Amino acid sequence: MSHPDSESELTRRALLPAGLRDVLPLDAAHEARVIEALLAQCAAHGYDRVKPPLVEFEASLFAGPGAAMSDKTFRLMDPVSQKMMGVRADMTVQIARIATTRLKSEPRPLRLCYAGEVLRVSANQLSPERELVQVGAELLGGDSVAADVEPILLAVEALRSIGVQNLSVDLTAPRVIPVLLGEAELDPDTLAALRAAIDRKHASEVSKLAGPMEPVLTDLMAAAGAWQDSLKQLQSVSLPEAARAAIDRIASIAESVSAVEPELAMTIDPVENRGFEYYTGYGFSLFSRGVRGELGRGGRYRVDGGEGLRSAGFTLYMETVMRALPEPVRPDRLYLPFGTSAETARALRAEGWITIAGLDKEGEPALEASRLGCSHLLKDGAPAAL
Amino acid sequence: MSHPDSESELTRRALLPAGLRDVLPLDAAHEARVIEALLAQCAAHGYDRVKPPLVEFEASLFAGPGAAMSDKTFRLMDPVSQKMMGVRADMTVQIARIATTRLKSEPRPLRLCYAGEVLRVSANQLSPERELVQVGAELLGGDSVAADVEPILLAVEALRSIGVQNLSVDLTAPRVIPVLLGEAELDPDTLAALRAAIDRKHASEVSKLAGPMEPVLTDLMAAAGAWQDSLKQLQSVSLPEAARAAIDRIASIAESVSAVEPELAMTIDPVENRGFEYYTGYGFSLFSRGVRGELGRGGRYRVDGGEGLRSAGFTLYMETVMRALPEPVRPDRLYLPFGTSAETARALRAEGWITIAGLDKEGEPALEASRLGCSHLLKDGAPAAL
Numbered sequence: 001m002s003h004p005d006s007e008s009e010l011t012r013r014a015l016l017p018a019g020l021r022d023v024l025p026l027d028a029a030h031e032a033r034v035i036e037a038l039l040a041q042c043a044a045h046g047y048d049r050v051k052p053p054l055v056e057f058e059a060s061l062f063a064g065p066g067a068a069m070s071d072k073t074f075r076l077m078d079p080v081s082q083k084m085m086g087v088r089a090d091m092t093v094q095i096a097r098i099a100t101t102r103l104k105s106e107p108r109p110l111r112l113c114y115a116g117e118v119l120r121v122s123a124n125q126l127s128p129e130r131e132l133v134q135v136g137a138e139l140l141g142g143d144s145v146a147a148d149v150e151p152i153l154l155a156v157e158a159l160r161s162i163g164v165q166n167l168s169v170d171l172t173a174p175r176v177i178p179v180l181l182g183e184a185e186l187d188p189d190t191l192a193a194l195r196a197a198i199d200r201k202h203a204s205e206v207s208k209l210a211g212p213m214e215p216v217l218t219d220l221m222a223a224a225g226a227w228q229d230s231l232k233q234l235q236s237v238s239l240p241e242a243a244r245a246a247i248d249r250i251a252s253i254a255e256s257v258s259a260v261e262p263e264l265a266m267t268i269d270p271v272e273n274r275g276f277e278y279y280t281g282y283g284f285s286l287f288s289r290g291v292r293g294e295l296g297r298g299g300r301y302r303v304d305g306g307e308g309l310r311s312a313g314f315t316l317y318m319e320t321v322m323r324a325l326p327e328p329v330r331p332d333r334l335y336l337p338f339g340t341s342a343e344t345a346r347a348l349r350a351e352g353w354i355t356i357a358g359l360d361k362e363g364e365p366a367l368e369a370s371r372l373g374c375s376h377l378l379k380d381g382a383p384a385a386l
Numbered sequence: 387m388s389h390p391d392s393e394s395e396l397t398r399r400a401l402l403p404a405g406l407r408d409v410l411p412l413d414a415a416h417e418a419r420v421i422e423a424l425l426a427q428c429a430a431h432g433y434d435r436v437k438p439p440l441v442e443f444e445a446s447l448f449a450g451p452g453a454a455m456s457d458k459t460f461r462l463m464d465p466v467s468q469k470m471m472g473v474r475a476d477m478t479v480q481i482a483r484i485a486t487t488r489l490k491s492e493p494r495p496l497r498l499c500y501a502g503e504v505l506r507v508s509a510n511q512l513s514p515e516r517e518l519v520q521v522g523a524e525l526l527g528g529d530s531v532a533a534d535v536e537p538i539l540l541a542v543e544a545l546r547s548i549g550v551q552n553l554s555v556d557l558t559a560p561r562v563i564p565v566l567l568g569e570a571e572l573d574p575d576t577l578a579a580l581r582a583a584i585d586r587k588h589a590s591e592v593s594k595l596a597g598p599m600e601p602v603l604t605d606l607m608a609a610a611g612a613w614q615d616s617l618k619q620l621q622s623v624s625l626p627e628a629a630r631a632a633i634d635r636i637a638s639i640a641e642s643v644s645a646v647e648p649e650l651a652m653t654i655d656p657v658e659n660r661g662f663e664y665y666t667g668y669g670f671s672l673f674s675r676g677v678r679g680e681l682g683r684g685g686r687y688r689v690d691g692g693e694g695l696r697s698a699g700f701t702l703y704m705e706t707v708m709r710a711l712p713e714p715v716r717p718d719r720l721y722l723p724f725g726t727s728a729e730t731a732r733a734l735r736a737e738g739w740i741t742i743a744g745l746d747k748e749g750e751p752a753l754e755a756s757r758l759g760c761s762h763l764l765k766d767g768a769p770a771a772l
Contacts, residue, residue, distance in 0.1 A: 018466045025434035044735045046742040048411035076460050080404045146745040260728040342646040349430045356432040359532040
């Protein structure tokens with residue numbers, strides 16, 4: 001019989017809030033290695049790492065594009081200032097704040113990268129986690145096609161460097177639908193229903209609701225697909241000037257990316273808009289074939305909401321990125337019987353061994369080594385496989 | 387004239403809550419490198435990395451030794467469970483929870499290590515920061531002198547590996563004073579005043595308050611100092627059995643550490659007790675001569691408060707550790723004029739260059755390179771110093 005009181009106490013303490021979890025041995029080290037490898041790629045492209053705090057005043061956390069995260073953010077009362085703070089639910093807005101305040105005198109374009117945990121009040125269907133790890137990079141202050149393209153290529157290069165395979169990029173033009181619907185003379189209810197139908201890619205409902213916009217919306221929805229086919233179809237769609245400019249820009253971006261990465265799978269979805277509401281230029285999502293969910297997304301947005309600083313960048317979602325990688329393998333571990341000298345132990349670690357020191361005189365070192373999950377035992381001065 | 391509205395907006399957004407800060411370029415990357423280097427040392431000694439969540443239910447966060455952090459912890463209401471959660475103010479108790487729940491079937495001793503941010507409601511005089519970074523290791527389930535010594539030597543080896551110089555270790559016996567005062571027949575007010583006087587190392591006040599305990603307390607306070615001198619003086623102090631056993635254990639620990647690290651500065655303070663209230667065995671603090679504050683501390687405590695699992699380990703305080711290291715130096719950066727091929731750029735990064743790509747046709751590449759703070763320019767196919 002086990003100890004029922006102690007067991008139930010253990011069970012109680014094991015219970016973490018929904019969407020929060022412990023990352024256990026092998027996985028935690030693996031995740032940390034992958035994060036550092038991704039940021040090493042960003043650093044090699046000149047992106048400087050910054051680390052904003054976990055918590056900020058609401059006023060700064062929800063400025064500009066940050067307003068979208070307000071509902072998802074845990075609030076804390078600051079006893080020092082008596083003001084409300086939020087635990088960050090996203091890091092992009094913090095990077096923009098650093099760029100426009102602490103680093104406002106740095107030359108543009110400014111390249112910054114980051115990694116850190118974010119917390120959300122509620123999970124969503126796509127991600128049951130409420131604590132997420134974000135890794136990202138932002139190029140603040142460039143505005144050329146080359147500046148649009150750099151974050152896409154960097155994200156691809158970084159993901160490939162850690163071993164993600166079968167990458168694909170889905171390009172979007174988040175301004176096209178708002179531009180078109182902004183010109184549509186529809187009552188608010190119909191407009192909302194139409195927008196929802198477009199988001200759900202529900203072609204027959206879009207046809208029914210769109211009125212005079214029907215031909216152009218149908219053509220746009222039908223044009224989603226492999227980038228070259230999509231661009232060909234989009235040429236013949238009759239679009240207002242601002243929407244045409246957005247599509248032309250996507251064409252330039254796709255051609256530039258393809259020139260560097262001819263083998264990269266790339267699609268264009270001209271009506272995709274969900275989650276890109278704050279993007280003012282292009283948007284993109286990253287996928288790995290066979291892996292559920294987005295690896296990350298990015299694009300260009302106006303940092304200050306108005307005509308101010310623009311930024312192009314991306315955020316990788318580490319929960320999905322880790323799913324796209326093989327499970328980590330337990331490395332070899334060498335058991336050092338009790339009494340092994342510190343000098344010997346240090347020399348073995350310098351050779352690359354992970355050493356597990358015996359802390360009590362053991363009866364049979366080999367048994368103790370295998371009980372502790374070691375692959376090797378130091379025997380007669382040399383590591384021997386168990 | 388600048389734009390006053392926009393400037394005041396910037397100032398407002400720059401304002402972070404007291405004790406919270408942005409870690410900026412060079413420093414953020416430096417801190418991350420140092421954390422990974424410290425944890426690489428822990429990993430080489432067989433400590434497996436784990437990552438508990440930022441937030442847990444109060445019930446688990448304040449279990450056992452965690453109760454001490456209750457006043458320092460930010461609370462959040464969990465809308466999912468309708469229960470109160472806390473943002474962790476310390477990670478040690480989370481590691482103990484993982485060891486006794488998720489990893490309860492793993493063989494003992496269990497070696498775990500971790501790194502992460504913690505948040506505190508209020509700062510203290512020693513540390514104005516409310517967001518702190520902890521890096522630590524715990525050896526759960528060993529109870530020998532070798533198990534006491536391993537975390538001390540690991541902490542020293544890890545700190546030395548990142549370049550911390552002039553290290554010293556201060557050993558304490560946190561049970562000695564509680565044992566002595568537990569036997570003293572003093573009224574509660576006097577006891578509290580005496581305890582405070584001991585904590586402040588105020589010898590004359592201790593003499594005045596201690597009554598029959600005066601000789602032994604005075605001798606103990608006088609015995610603080612270099613470890614060999616201290617142990618010599620402590621031999622002649624007349625102590626109750628439990629206190630004598632604690633001192634003997636410290637002697638064994640000091641001798642074992644010194645056998646491996648004969649040059650390491652080591653002191654013993656037999657009355658030091660502050661902040662070690664939850665330690666049931668030895669305690670230790672790490673210092674670097676000339677650097678303000680502790681680099682970290684550790685020791686042995688009972689994970690479950692009762693007679694259950696014991697753990698010996700340490701936590702490093704990264705704010706102090708970083709102060710003990712030289713400032714990071716900006717690495718070389720190579721400017722690639724607009725139009726440099728992606729292939730060339732990739733080859734240069736593979737050689738170890740940090741590349742900064744030109745994103746618009748520049749008039750004079752050398753000027754643009756120097757405006758962006760680059761040290762080198764790609765000229766005629768090769769990096770040239772500016």
